[in-house]
Structure formats: C-alpha cells, structure tokens
Amino acid sequence: MRYVIAGIVAFVTGSYVKTTLIMIKKQTRFIKAHIPTEKCEICGRERIAKTLIKGEKEIPREILGNCKECGKLVCNDCGHLCAECGGIVCKNCAHYDEKTDKYYCKEHIPKAGGCFIATAAYGTPFEPKIDVFRDFRDEVLVRYRLGRGFISLYYSPSPPIANVISKHEWMRCIIREMILEPLLKILSKNKYK
Numbered sequence: 643m644r645y646v647i648a649g650i651v652a653f654v655t656g657s658y659v660k661t662t663l664i665m666i667k668k669q670t671r672f673i674k675a676h677i678p679t680e681k682c683e684i685c686g687r688e689r690i691a692k693t694l695i696k697g698e699k700e701i702p703r704e705i706l707g708n709c710k711e712c713g714k715l716v717c718n719d720c721g722h723l724c725a726e727c728g729g730i731v732c733k734n735c736a737h738y739d740e741k742t743d744k745y746y747c748k749e750h751i752p753k754a755g756g757c758f759i760a761t762a763a764y765g766t767p768f769e770p771k772i773d774v775f776r777d778f779r780d781e782v783l784v785r786y787r788l789g790r791g792f793i794s795l796y797y798s799p800s801p802p803i804a805n806v807i808s809k810h811e812w813m814r815c816i817i818r819e820m821i822l823e824p825l826l827k828i829l830s831k832n833k834y835k
Contacts, residue, residue, distance in 0.1 A: 680705050684720035684732055710747055711735035726750035737784055751780055758797075758804035763817040765808075771822070774829050 680691040682705065689704035706721040708714065709732040716732045724731055725744035736745040757775045761767045783789030807813045 677701075680715060682717035682720055683714035684716050684734065687717065689717040706730045709735055724750055737780075739784075748781075751784075758800040759807060759817065760822055762804035762808040763814045763822055765814065771826055774826055775822075778829050 677694065678691040679688045681687070682689055690701060691703060691705045693703045694701040704717050706716050706718055706723075707730045709716055709721065710724075710729040711731055712735055714732055716730065721730050721732050722736045722745035723729070724736075724747040725742065726746055727750055729747050731745060731747045735748065737748065737751045738745055739751070757772055757779070760772045760775050761769075764772060779793060783793055807817055
C-alpha cells in the first residue's frame with residue numbers, strides 16, 4: 643500500500659510540475675515573440691528595440707539607434723550621445739574628452755590648444771604642417787588611454803620648452819628638421835595629410 647500511495651503522489655506531483663513547466667515555457671515563448679528586438683552591430687547581442695509598457699511596469703529600450711558616423715545599429719552599452727548635438731555615436735567612433743568627461747561626434751570635438759613645440763619651431767600657429775599634428779592628436783591619440791596620457795604628459799612641460807625654443811633660431815631649426823619633419827613624413831604616409 644505504501645508503494646501505491648507513493649506512486650500516485652509521484653505521478654500527480656510529476657504531472658503537475660510538468661504542466662507548470664510547459665505553461666511557463668509557453669508564456670516565455672509568447673513574451674519573447676512579442677518583444678521587438680534588434681541586434682547591436684557592435685557587441686552582437688539581441689536588445690529590446692522599443693520601450694514597452696505592461697501595466698505599471700516599463701521595460702526601457704536597449705537600442706539607441708544608428709551611429710551618425712558609421713551607420714551601425716548600437717545598443718546602450720556600445721553607444722553614446724554627443725554632448726554637443728545629441729547625435730548617437732558608437733564606442734568606436736565616439737571621441738571622449740577627459741576635461742569635460744563627455745563624448746562627442748567627429749564634427750563637435752572640442753578643439754584643444756596649439757601644439758606648443760611645433761608652433762615655436764615653425765614660428766606661427768597657422769602653419770598648415772601643424773594641422774597634421776593636431777589632426778593626429780584629435781583623431782588618434784585622444785581615442786586611447788595611452789594616447790591621452792601622452793597628451794597630458796606633453797602639455798605639462800611643453801610651454802616652458804616651447805618658450806626657450808622660440809627664442810633661438812638654431813633650436814627652431816633643429817627641432818623642425820630633426821624631429822618634426824620626419825614625424826610629419828611618417829604621419830603623412832597615413833591618412834593624416
């Protein structure tokens with residue numbers, strides 16, 4: 643008799659559990675089928691495309707939209723809003739400014755001060771060759787932590803060095819011919835012309 647009762651309890655419990663699991667699976671399938679999702683082109687994860695409201699519960703959207711620079715569809719984790727224009731930029735195209743702690747699109751990057759040593763060596767901040775160095779700083783160096791560290795390291799001692807260079811023509815010539823011109827050739831071989 644014990645075995646029969648135990649068998650019936652196991653059967654009833656087993657069928658009840660089985661039915662509950664099937665209903666949960668059906669409910670989960672139903673919910674997933676009706677939530678609009680899109681795939682982030684940066685991280686590759688499926689994300690919720692629209693804000694959903696179910697009763698009093700709100701499910702926020704996880705897709706920001708298309709990056710204004712490269713056009714890729716990005717999620718909240720992989721994209722940022724430009725602090726200037728509010729446009730969407732993916733983490734690959736966004737330019738982070740440490741001073742303001744904000745992200746910017748390519749056309750709204752805050753312009754930093756001049757390249758002190760190059761300005762001193764060429765004698766004017768309006769020399770077109772200096773723009774190559776500025777572009778390299780603004781388009782490449784600011785994207786990487788090591789590059790931003792180099793920029794910080796460069797800007798702290800360079801004003802007094804530039805002041806000394808600007809007062810001596812022989813120093814200007816040496817800096818120009820032995821450092822800046824070779825660097826300019828290297829950078830010009832890339833897209834920084």
